[in-house]
Amino acid sequence: MTDHSIDDVRFEKRGRAGLIILDRPKALNALTRPMVRAIDAQLADWTSDPEVALAVLTSTSEKAFCAGGDIRRVHDMGRAGEPGLTDFFHDEYRMNRRIHRFPKPFVSLIDGICMGGGVGLSAHAPFRVGSEKTLFAMPEVSIGFFPDVGGSHMLSRLPGECGAFLAMTGGRLKWADCLAVGFLTHTVESARFPDLLASLCETGDPAVIGTFLADPGEAPIAARRPAIDRLFTGDDAAAIVARLAAEEGPDADWARGLAAEIASKSPTSVAVALHQVRIGGSLSFEECMRIEFRIVCHILKGNDFYEGVRSVLVDRDNRPVWRPASLADLDRAEIEAHFTTVPDGGDLTF
Numbered sequence: 001m002t003d004h005s006i007d008d009v010r011f012e013k014r015g016r017a018g019l020i021i022l023d024r025p026k027a028l029n030a031l032t033r034p035m036v037r038a039i040d041a042q043l044a045d046w047t048s049d050p051e052v053a054l055a056v057l058t059s060t061s062e063k064a065f066c067a068g069g070d071i072r073r074v075h076d077m078g079r080a081g082e083p084g085l086t087d088f089f090h091d092e093y094r095m096n097r098r099i100h101r102f103p104k105p106f107v108s109l110i111d112g113i114c115m116g117g118g119v120g121l122s123a124h125a126p127f128r129v130g131s132e133k134t135l136f137a138m139p140e141v142s143i144g145f146f147p148d149v150g151g152s153h154m155l156s157r158l159p160g161e162c163g164a165f166l167a168m169t170g171g172r173l174k175w176a177d178c179l180a181v182g183f184l185t186h187t188v189e190s191a192r193f194p195d196l197l198a199s200l201c202e203t204g205d206p207a208v209i210g211t212f213l214a215d216p217g218e219a220p221i222a223a224r225r226p227a228i229d230r231l232f233t234g235d236d237a238a239a240i241v242a243r244l245a246a247e248e249g250p251d252a253d254w255a256r257g258l259a260a261e262i263a264s265k266s267p268t269s270v271a272v273a274l275h276q277v278r279i280g281g282s283l284s285f286e287e288c289m290r291i292e293f294r295i296v297c298h299i300l301k302g303n304d305f306y307e308g309v310r311s312v313l314v315d316r317d318n319r320p321v322w323r324p325a326s327l328a329d330l331d332r333a334e335i336e337a338h339f340t341t342v343p344d345g346g347d348l349t350f
Contacts, residue, residue, distance in 0.1 A: 001049055004042040009035045011042045016204025018042070018052040022059040028067035029059055031117040033088045039121075040095040047103060053204030054105035057121060058197060065110045065134075066118030071143065075309040078300055089148070089296045090348060092117065093289045096150050097350055100124035100285050105206045110134050110184070111193050120149025123183060124285070127206045130175045131190035132216070136183055139170030141262075141269040143312050144304030144320070146295055147276065152288040156280030158182055160225060161232035167273035168237065168262050173221065180219035189214045227251040235278045237262075237271045238327040266304040266320070267327045271335045279339070286350055291339055293348035298338045 005011050008024040020039060022029040046052040059065050069092065077085050099106060099121065108122035110130045115137045122128050130136075138147040138155070147155060147167050155163035162181045165171060178184040186209050188196055199208045221228075231243050241262050247255035262270060272295060280288050299305050303323045311320040324330055 001045045002041075004038045004045070006034055006038050008032065009038050011038075013049075013051055015201035016051075016053040017201040018046045018049070018055045019201075020055060020057040022057070022061070022066055025059075025061040025064070027070075028064035028113060029061055029118070030067055030071075031069045031092065031121075032073070033091055036088070036092045036095050040091065040098050043095075043098050043102060052104065054107060054200065054206060055102060056107045056109065056197065056200055057125070058109045058193075059112065061112060063133075064113040064118070065108075066115075066121055067113045068116030068118060069149075071116075071145070071309060072313050074300075075306055075314070078306060085300055086293075086297050086343070086345075089293060092120065092149065093293055093348055094350060096120045096124060097285060097289055100150070107200060107206055107209070109193055109197065111190050115139060117149055119151070119154070119183075123154045124150055127186065127209060128184050129186045129188055129196070129209060130178050130184040131188060131193065132175055133190050134175045134178055134184070135172055136174075136178050137170055137172040138166060139172075141168065141265040141273055142170050142308065144266040144269050144302075144306070144308030144322070145299065146269050146272045146292075148292045148296060150285065150288060150292070151273075152276040152280035152283070152292055153285050154183075156277045160229040162221070162225075162228060163277045164232040164240075164274055165228045167277050168232070168240065168265075168270050169258055170265070174216075176216035176219040177221040179216055180221055186210075186212075187214050187216045188212045224251070224254070227255065231255060235275060237267075237274045238330075240274070241327060263326075266308060266322050267324055267330055268302070268304055268322070268335070269299075269308075270327065271330055272299075272338050275335060275339065289350075290348045294341055294343060295338045297343040298341055 010021045012019040106125040107127040108125045112133045113135045158181050192212050196212045241259050244255040244259035307320045
């Protein structure tokens with residue numbers, strides 16, 4: 001069958017495994033459209049390849065599994081008025097669905113930073129192995145975006161209100177917390193990843209992961225769960241922030257810090273992210289992806305994404321001017337429009 005390897009992502013049949021090797025280390029494996037299309041095409045071929053018993057996704061970077069999508073490129077295209085602005089997301093979301101529905105075992109070896117687009121590569125695989133180097137986050141609300149790549153499906157299925165907490169704050173989790181909330185299915189020490197990969201290739205059986213397990217220790221998020229579940233309820237982002245700001249007792253400093261943190265994010269993005277979590281739990285993966293494509297098409301016509309990327313990645317002044325400027329100024333109908341407006345080219349299809 002065809003080898004779809006390109007410079008930034010390589011494919012290899014090793015033993016009984018089909019390997020997807022992310023190889024763009026200088027950019028922390030940030031996904032580009034050619035990378036997305038290559039992964040999707042290779043997985044399609046491996047679906048019917050009898051020599052491939054399972055797929056394994058890994059990285060050549062010592063720092064990152066995948067730090068996200070190439071958002072700067074999307075920003076620049078939008079500012080320049082280039083055509084095909086949503087093409088990257090169209091292809092990426094279809095690839096995310098390919099991973100979710102892949103008929104063979106799919107193992108993501110997450111030995112480093114995993115954010116944004118990297119979550120889309122890993123969260124929908126049935127076997128998600130992380131190390132002490134794993135760092136998870138969906139920080140999109142900081143740049144006027146939203147937790148896409150299946151975030152609606154994944155975050156809504158985390159325990160309690162962890163999904164709302166992570167969506168609204170863009171909070172970062174290390175390996176113990178990732179295991180506790182269910183983002184990771186297994187934890188293995190980084191030094192043992194090469195041996196684990198060799199064993200997966202030799203056997204073609206993900207059950208061997210169980211012979212490499214390491215205890216990540218107590219999860220810090222466990223002590224915060226009662227407060228998270230109490231404070232992050234409902235679908236009113238402003239009310240959640242008000243509860244956080246008014247918190248008393250042992251969680252007061254933590255909660256008030258979160259209130260200030262959320263207040264610095266794009267109000268529109270925060271409200272969209274929260275609503276994603278509220279509706280995603282009752283939707284299929286495909287329904288979630290269709291809605292996320294509607295959201296991205298809507299957001300790319302607005303202000304906050306471009307302002308957020310400008311402030312963080314272009315000018316780096318970290319002084320975004322959000323429109324509207326606060327949660328109190330939001331128009332609920334405009335938030336709903338992100339979810340209900342069919343894109344000009346039609347809904348995402350599979």
